[in-house]
Amino acid sequence: MSAPLIVFFVLATLAVIGALSLILQKHPIHSALSLIVVMVALAGLYLLMGAESVAAVQIIVYGGAIMVLFVFVIMLLNATEEEHTDFSKLAKFGGLPLALALTGLLAAAMIHSGGAVPNTTSPDALANTSNLSTMLFSTFVYPFELTSFLILVAIMGALVLAQREKT
Amino acid sequence: MNAANSFLTEYGFWVLTIIKIGLLLFIVLTVNAYLTWFERKVVALMQSRVGPHRVGPHGLLQPAADGLKFLFKEDVMPAGVDKFVYLLAPFLALTLSLASLSVIPFGPKPLPFSFFGHQIDLWITNPDIGLLVLFAITALGVYGVALAGWASNSKYPLLGGLRSSAQMVSYELAMTMSVVGVLLMANSFSLTDIIRQQDSSKYGILSWNIFGIHYFPQIVGFLCFFIAAIAETNRVPFDLPEAESELVAGFHTEYSSFKFAMFFIAEYTSMITVSALCAILFFGGWNSPVPATPFWNFTHYLPSLILIPFGLWVIYDGIKYETIFGRIILPGLGTAIAAIGVALIVFPAANEYIQGPFWLLSKIFFFLFFYVWARGTLPRFRYDQLMNIGWKLLLPVSIANVIITAGFVLFRSTR
Amino acid sequence: MVPTQYYLVLSAILFGMGAVAFVVKRNIITIFMSIELMLNAVNLAFVAFSQARGKLDGQIFVLFVIVVAAAEAAVGLAIIIMTARNRQSLNVERVDLLKL
Numbered sequence: 001m002s003a004p005l006i007v008f009f010v011l012a013t014l015a016v017i018g019a020l021s022l023i024l025q026k027h028p029i030h031s032a033l034s035l036i037v038v039m040v041a042l043a044g045l046y047l048l049m050g051a052e053s054v055a056a057v058q059i060i061v062y063g064g065a066i067m068v069l070f071v072f073v074i075m076l077l078n079a080t081e082e083e084h085t086d087f088s089k090l091a092k093f094g095g096l097p098l099a100l101a102l103t104g105l106l107a108a109a110m111i112h113s114g115g116a117v118p119n120t121t122s123p124d125a126l127a128n129t130s131n132l133s134t135m136l137f138s139t140f141v142y143p144f145e146l147t148s149f150l151i152l153v154a155i156m157g158a159l160v161l162a163q164r165e166k167t
Numbered sequence: 168m169n170a171a172n173s174f175l176t177e178y179g180f181w182v183l184t185i186i187k188i189g190l191l192l193f194i195v196l197t198v199n200a201y202l203t204w205f206e207r208k209v210v211a212l213m214q215s216r217v218g219p220h221r222v223g224p225h226g227l228l229q230p231a232a233d234g235l236k237f238l239f240k241e242d243v244m245p246a247g248v249d250k251f252v253y254l255l256a257p258f259l260a261l262t263l264s265l266a267s268l269s270v271i272p273f274g275p276k277p278l279p280f281s282f283f284g285h286q287i288d289l290w291i292t293n294p295d296i297g298l299l300v301l302f303a304i305t306a307l308g309v310y311g312v313a314l315a316g317w318a319s320n321s322k323y324p325l326l327g328g329l330r331s332s333a334q335m336v337s338y339e340l341a342m343t344m345s346v347v348g349v350l351l352m353a354n355s356f357s358l359t360d361i362i363r364q365q366d367s368s369k370y371g372i373l374s375w376n377i378f379g380i381h382y383f384p385q386i387v388g389f390l391c392f393f394i395a396a397i398a399e400t401n402r403v404p405f406d407l408p409e410a411e412s413e414l415v416a417g418f419h420t421e422y423s424s425f426k427f428a429m430f431f432i433a434e435y436t437s438m439i440t441v442s443a444l445c446a447i448l449f450f451g452g453w454n455s456p457v458p459a460t461p462f463w464n465f466t467h468y469l470p471s472l473i474l475i476p477f478g479l480w481v482i483y484d485g486i487k488y489e490t491i492f493g494r495i496i497l498p499g500l501g502t503a504i505a506a507i508g509v510a511l512i513v514f515p516a517a518n519e520y521i522q523g524p525f526w527l528l529s530k531i532f533f534f535l536f537f538y539v540w541a542r543g544t545l546p547r548f549r550y551d552q553l554m555n556i557g558w559k560l561l562l563p564v565s566i567a568n569v570i571i572t573a574g575f576v577l578f579r580s581t582r
Numbered sequence: 583m584v585p586t587q588y589y590l591v592l593s594a595i596l597f598g599m600g601a602v603a604f605v606v607k608r609n610i611i612t613i614f615m616s617i618e619l620m621l622n623a624v625n626l627a628f629v630a631f632s633q634a635r636g637k638l639d640g641q642i643f644v645l646f647v648i649v650v651a652a653a654e655a656a657v658g659l660a661i662i663i664m665t666a667r668n669r670q671s672l673n674v675e676r677v678d679l680l681k682l
Contacts, residue, residue: 008584012592019599019619028611028672029252029317035615036310038596042622045592048584049633054641056299058625061648064306066618066655068313068336073659074611075317075329077666082609083673095605103598110590127638128295129356135638136645147649154653161660 007048015041026081028074032067039063053129172283179283187291188269195268199435200230206539213543224485224493240424245320248421253318257422257429260311264436267304270297271443272359274524275453279516289524290359297358298350301444302343305399309335311433312401312418319421328418330550331401331408337554338398338405341561345391348572349448352382362452368459375451383575389449391565396441398557400434402538404545405553442534443527450530453523467518470525471508478505589630596623609672610662614655621651 018038022031039062046055136144175182204219204226211218219226244253274289281287294300309332316328353361365375373380377389398405409418419430446452457463478501485497511518548556600623603616625644632640666672 002583004584008588012588015592016595016599019596019603022612022615022619023599023603023606027249028609028615029249029314031607031612031615033252033255035619038619039622042626045589045626046629049589049629051629051633051641051644052294052296053299054629054644056296056303057645057648059303060299060306061652062618062622064303064309064339065336066652068309068332069655069659070611070615071310071313071317072329072332073663075313075325077611077663077672079609079611079672082607082612091606096602099598099602103594106594106598107591110587110594113587127632127641132638132641132645136642140642143646147646150653151649154656158656158660161657162663 004048008045011041011044011048014038015045028079028082029071032070032074035070036063036067039067051127053127053132175283179285183282183285183287184291187287191268191291192265195265195436195439196432198439199432200234201227202435202439202535203233203431204230205535206542209536209539210543213540224488224490224497227496234428237424237428242425243421243423245421247320249318249320252314254426256311256315256318257419257426257433259314260308260433261429261436263304263308263311264433264440267301267440268436268443270294270300270358271440271447272362272452273527274520275359275362276520276523279520293357293359296356298346298356298361301440302339305339305342308437309339311430315422315430316418319418321421324418324420327408327420331418334405334408334550334553334557335399335401337557338395338561341391341557341565342395342399344562344565344569345388345395346448347565347569348383348385348388349376351569351572351576352376352379352385358447358452362447362454365451365454367451367454367456371458371463372451372456375449375454375456377449382579383572385449385568385572387564387568388572389445391561391568392449393445395557395561395565396445397538397541398553400437400441402434402438403542404547407547407550407553438535438538439531442531442538445534446527446530451526452530453527455522455526467522468512470518470521471511474508474511475505478502478508586630586634590627593623593627593630596620596626608674610665610674611659611672613674614658614662618651618655621647 015038018034018041021034022038025031025034039058043055043058043063046052046058207229208218208226219229222228222232244250269291270293272288272290272293277289278287312335313328313332316324316326316331319325319328349361350356353364355361355364361376364381367374370380372378376385378384397403401409419427422430455466457466481501481504482498483501485494485499485501488494488497511521597620600616600619603619604613607613607616625647628640628644628647630640632638632644662672665677669676671677
């Protein structure tokens with residue numbers, strides 16, 4: 001049981017508990033906090049894999065901006081606990097086992113494949129920020145500029161949509 | 168004994184880190200307490216009054232009295248609060264504030280002795296993305312405020328929490344953009360690399376990033392960063408969401424005793440972190456302002472030159488103090504300070520070692536004084552003025568700074 | 583060194599839980615958060631493959647996924663705010679008629 005494996009299991013358990021809590025909690029703010037826990041656990045897993053810039057971006061953007069947006073909206077709309085409705089019998093007794101079966105099939109397929117990944121033909125250098133940004137601005141410069149345009153469109157859309165009607 | 172020896176040699180790195188964390192926490196919490204004393208004294212002197220001077224000589228035991236008061240106050244939990252979130256918010260704010268201190272380097276050279284074969288550096292960790300870690304922790308710090316405001320189940324904290332977190336998110340952008348100029352010049356996110364790039368042994372003070380002799384002076388970047396950081400830490404003049412005369416007390420209205428103390432400690436600790444960041448990013452960190460030529464060697468005695476007269480003055484002041492307690496404590500304190508100053512002259516090796524940390528700590532002290540000075544002097548902004556400054560002034564100016572600095576770095580990169 | 587299929591299994595589990603939450607929950611904001619959970623699971627798979635293959639393409643794609651998720655969250659939440667204002671409820675079972 002090497003140290004990276006122990007760290008992996010701790011973080012993976014944290015992520016799964018967070019996701020479970022997202023489903024089982026009644027109040028949306030508790031679900032939001034559980035999702036933040038999942039994201040921080042995933043950032044830890046990225047660090048374990050050596051992708052430090054992606055981990056930092058995950059925490060700064062996902063955990064520090066997107067989830068803050070979610071929490072703001074929950075606070076602004078004064079969301080309350082979910083009402084209690086009964087599931088249909090089909091959903092309760094057929095749905096959950098089906099979901100488990102599908103996830104199990106996916107997981108089994110991955111384990112069975114032995115993680116067979118095609119061998120690297122030209123392994124890149126270390127995954128540090130400098131190499132990542134070199135690639136981002138040379139090979140991927142076109143998607144990069146497109147995403148900046150996408151963000152601009154999203155900003156304008158959100159501004160227009162959330163205005164109060166001028167009555 | 169041998170088992171302990173071999174255990175410490177193998178896992179010494181972890182034991183050493185835990186010891187360093189404990190020491191740093193102890194030092195920072197004490198500095199926090201005396202920072203509140205310092206603030207009250209300085210603001211009082213600016214307002215032509217005396218400040219705390221009853222509880223111990225010159226009010227030096229006032230933080231201890233405040234701490235005891237916080238512990239003994241009744242711990243009220245209002246009705247209808249969401250218990251988990253109500254208890255989580257101050258804990259989150261405090262943990263994140265204290266965690267950001269782990270990446271700050273305090274000195275260039277490791278200690279001359281080693282801990283069972285492990286080198287003792289003057290920092291807890293020095294990751295390659297040190298600055299990004301600090302920004303990540305700042306980004307997560309919004310939750311402490313937002314959740315505190317929401318969980319209190321009351322109008323004023325909710326409004327205060329919403330305003331405060333909107334303010335923090337807005338100024339976070341300007342803060343990160345204003346640092347990009349420094350990153351372009353240093354070519355690395357690691358804080359020790361940024362300080363080493365401002366090495367002042369040749370040009371002295373001119374090689375600090377704010378005068379930027381290598382590429383471009385970062386004066387605009389520093390101003391944007393400092394103003395945005397004051398807004399980020401919710402201090403005057405940007406403290407409308409928690410001001411005492413506005414929304415009762417903003418997002419921490421419904422918190423009493425120790426939970427309020429946690430918010431308090433979190434705020435002062437983030438002040439210390441921001442001052443350390445200003446010193447590291449823009450003012451050369453542990454580099455001294457003079458070049459390392461033999462002509463300037465007398466500046467090596469500057470720590471002693473400050474400590475010895477200060478110690479003597481404290482002794483002189485203590486001898487004639489009004490209370491007996493002061494007449495015992497103050498001369499003792501003064502003797503200790505003067506003795507440290509004399510020891511630095513007597514042991515030149517210690518003097519050489521202490522140069523780096525001395526310069527960094529004095530710069531941090533200067534920025535903390537500036538924070539307190541701003542608190543005693545400036546009125547606070549209205550909320551719409553505050554948001555206007557964040558979005559319409561600081562953000563475009565910091566983006567322009569990035570573009571101009573990038574141009575200069577490209578232009579002078581052939582050197 | 584953790585084998586790649588451990589990360590992939592975790593990614594599959596998180597994706598499955600996100601899909602279940604999407605179907606089961608009735609609050610529109612929680613449904614949105616389950617979409618973010620599914621995106622995160624996919625990001626984990628990308629980074630795991632990137633580490634296994636030794637190329638950086640996976641991590642760059644993760645950056646793009648995060649950016650697109652941010653844009654989608656902003657616009658989606660704006661739509662949710664508008665809908666909640668009109669219907670006075672965040673329950674998706676109430677939004678079942680075209681007419682208010």
